[in-house]
Amino acid sequence: MSDFTFHYGPQVTSGIGASGDLAPLLPDGPVLFVTDANLRAIGLTDAALAGLAERDVVIFDDVQEDPHEASVLGALELAREAGTQSVVGFGGGSPMDVAKAAAYLLGSGDDIADIYGVGMAEGQGAPLVLVPTTAGTGSEATNIAILTVGETQKKGIVSNALYATHAVLDASLTTGLPRHVTGATGVDAMVHAIEAYTTRRLKNPISDALAKEALRLLSASLITACEEPDNLEVRDAMLRGSYLAGVAFSNAPCAGVHALAYPLGGHFHVPHGLSNALMLPQVLAHTMPAARELYAELAEVVDPTLASLGTQAKAQGFVEAMRDLAIAAGLSPRLADVGISQGDLDLLADEAMLQTRLLQNNMIDITRDDARRMYEAAL
Missing domain, CATH: 3.40.50.1970 (Rossmann fold)
Structure with a gap:
């Protein structure tokens, strides 16, 4: 404690x-x-x-x-x-x-x-x-x-x-939002919840509780919000989930996903939520050795059918469930789809290393070589 x-x-x-x-x-x-x-x-x-x-x-x-x-x-x-x-x-x-x-x-x-x-x-x-x-x-x-x-x-x-x-x-x-904005902002909020729950610094039981409830609300509501934009009950659940995730990460700060997402917005004007969605699978995979048990705990929140699996299978199922949710919401899974090419990777890796406020919170260190490898894997 x-x-x-x-x-x-x-x-x-x-x-x-x-x-x-x-x-x-x-x-x-x-x-x-x-x-x-x-x-x-x-x-x-x-x-x-x-x-x-x-x-x-x-x-x-x-x-x-x-x-x-x-x-x-x-x-x-x-x-x-x-x-x-x-x-x-x-x-x-x-x-x-x-x-x-x-x-x-x-x-x-x-x-x-x-x-x-x-x-x-x-x-x-x-x-x-x-x-x-x-x-x-x-x-x-x-x-x-x-x-x-x-x-x-x-x-x-x-x-x-x-x-x-x-x-x-x-x-x-929020009912008039285009589908791609609903999808991108919803995934952004889920990243906030995930990173608050798995942060290296200042993780605490109150943020944990809020992050899990935020992730439950958001994962259960995202696709319906995309497909039924005038559904006020679902929109309200999304807004509450986003708020709870905000309170959580204000106290237990974001980490590697945001660190690698920021250069995509700063240099290529990729919307922030989409930037997070693009880098989420790579950073989750990189951090898996340290965060496996925490991912397994979140897996049951996102997909209750994973509850009967072992820790490793749950954790891997969580990574795959998050990727599938982003794709189902209509978000591009590849950096190439937003105009980023092989020649941009060194710039992105250099810029990611400037995000020290965020990098210090990741459960596994991210070096420049790690960042470049993750950007390349996301191409």
Whole structure:
């Protein structure tokens, strides 16, 4: 038995239509509303903004996938000009990460260059409400913001000061997602649960319980969510699973899958969930010698028919079940399908080695040669 600490994150409000009633969760005064232009264009933000009609709301929607540090600074400048007192982050992981960093900088007055890394943000951020529109990143639950710095490098800000005040889970916001987005974000959430359960550092019994329940909800619901996009019961299960996985990996951090996935997004703009799906089988296989018993425990959660098998067969069955789920959700299993070739492997391996925050958490070390071999196997 090891000592541990655990942070439960934001206060949660869950319900169909809950995103239309954000005003009671925010202090008086102007509000910065961070989202992306596409969500505004399709009207997904309409109900939330209507519920804030009596507030002075300034909207920042210049957020792209793999958000850049410049988006945070742009949002912060707008917030300061308007004298905003609080922040809403509305969207997938990118708007929420921008909102978390902007809210922290708005409240603390810190310089963004000083807060990259673990525990560097020590001030007090502005009140923050996060509203996810995908069931995947779990960003609404976490104390992490991942930003692109310079041309391609991804850096993380990890601090309890980034936790939102409130998270609002409204499954109706996720029903319009295309199948490939539902699939990619769902696998992303499952990777969060798996890596929280198998992390080398800070693994703890509360994260374990949340990770297993998240994996149960997500694995049982993913294919139905892809095939029946308007099924609110299944969408709600996905959103809850994503949130629970987010709480789990906030306390028991992600590892090798994410370390090898980040260069795919930074250099080739592969969506984050798909990047994780592409590298998951390779990293699971690499880590098998140390994680076999843990994989066997997760196998029964994903596929109860594996329960009667021995440990080795269960663990191998788990790896195969995760691969099959990603394929059934419509995700490409090969790097070549997203435009990556043999000539890119050295660059990817070099970039993966920069992800020391994540690599230290993998149950088996990943060297540069290991990373290159895994990228090559994924081609």
